[in-house]
Amino acid sequence: xxxxxxxxxxxxxxxxxxxxxxxxxxxxxxxxxxxxxxxxxxxxxxxxxxxxxxxxxxxxxxxxxxxxxxxxxxxxxxxxxxxxxxxxxxxxxxxxxxxxxxxxxxxxxxxxxxxxxxxxxxxxxxxxxxxxxxxxxxxxxx
Amino acid sequence: xxxxxxxxxxxxxxxxxxxxxxxxxxxxxxxxxxxxxxxxxxxxxxxxxxxxxxxxxxxxxxxxxxxxxxxxxxxxxxxxxxxxxxxxxxxxxxxxxxxxxxxxxxxxxxxxxxxxxxxxxxxxxxxxxxxxxxxxxxxxxx
Numbered sequence: 001x002x003x004x005x006x007x008x009x010x011x012x013x014x015x016x017x018x019x020x021x022x023x024x025x026x027x028x029x030x031x032x033x034x035x036x037x038x039x040x041x042x043x044x045x046x047x048x049x050x051x052x053x054x055x056x057x058x059x060x061x062x063x064x065x066x067x068x069x070x071x072x073x074x075x076x077x078x079x080x081x082x083x084x085x086x087x088x089x090x091x092x093x094x095x096x097x098x099x100x101x102x103x104x105x106x107x108x109x110x111x112x113x114x115x116x117x118x119x120x121x122x123x124x125x126x127x128x129x130x131x132x133x134x135x136x137x138x139x140x141x142x
Numbered sequence: 143x144x145x146x147x148x149x150x151x152x153x154x155x156x157x158x159x160x161x162x163x164x165x166x167x168x169x170x171x172x173x174x175x176x177x178x179x180x181x182x183x184x185x186x187x188x189x190x191x192x193x194x195x196x197x198x199x200x201x202x203x204x205x206x207x208x209x210x211x212x213x214x215x216x217x218x219x220x221x222x223x224x225x226x227x228x229x230x231x232x233x234x235x236x237x238x239x240x241x242x243x244x245x246x247x248x249x250x251x252x253x254x255x256x257x258x259x260x261x262x263x264x265x266x267x268x269x270x271x272x273x274x275x276x277x278x279x280x281x282x283x284x
Contacts, residue, residue: 001276002239002242002243002273002274002275003273003274003275004238004239004271004272004273004274005271005272005273005274006270006271007269007270007271008270053239053240053243056159056161057159057170057235057237058157058234058235058236058237058239058240059170059237059239060239060273062170063172063271064169064172
């Protein structure tokens with residue numbers, strides 16, 4: 001089993017504010033991330049996939065196909081956007097924390113995985129999202 | 143406990159299958175199939191797993207580890223065209239996946255200490271693409 005990790009970047013803004021909490025509670029919980037007009041990050045996204053080495057191609061994954069999937073499903077929608085106003089999953093009650101962004105990414109990639117990789121392999125193993133150099137979140141997907 | 147040593151080498155390669163057409167190779171490998179090849183500054187991270195010796199406080203002699211990597215990987219591969227100059231890439235495609243597996247095969251016999259064993263080979267082809275290989279089993283699942 002070999003694991004391949006690909007790194008992507010996108011710039012986006014967000015505001016952490018839960019519609020189910022009061023203004024004061026939001027301020028205490030999210031601190032400066034609750035500032036009313038939002039703020040932005042240069043996010044770094046790492047996608048890890050794993051599988052057996054294909055004897056013919058010498059590859060675990062067609063990286064170009066993975067790139068197309070990530071561009072179409074994630075980067076095209078997220079890059080240079082405001083999560084709270086531009087990305088459909090965050091138009092309602094869902095707060096665009098990195099944790100929730102990871103779950104949205106996982107959901108989008110999983111939904112379209114079979115269309116791009118119809119065989120048994122590769123599997124999506126892990127998604128990591130770096131908000132700043134000091135914050136990294138990881139969702140292990142299998 | 144895990145310990146990781148890093149090394150770098152620069153090499154060129156071209157990815158293509160003689161059994162496939164130029165068009166199929168382009169679809170599979172993209173720009174990496176351009177016929178005259180291209181180069182990378184590969185970064186290799188070799189991870190050993192073990193327990194420190196109670197007397198020396200070491201898992202493995204790191205000078206030895208450095209020499210093993212230097213002699214078996216860096217010296218034969220640095221500033222070489224992998225397809226023409228490095229066995230077995232005259233026969234198999236020098237993808238990052240195949241390269242990681244070959245590096246594992248070259249290092250593993252030299253890294254069987256009393257208290258340590260090779261756990262993972264991580265090879266960065268670029269800053270945005272890396273491969274983890276943990277031997278025949280599921281070592282990359284760490």
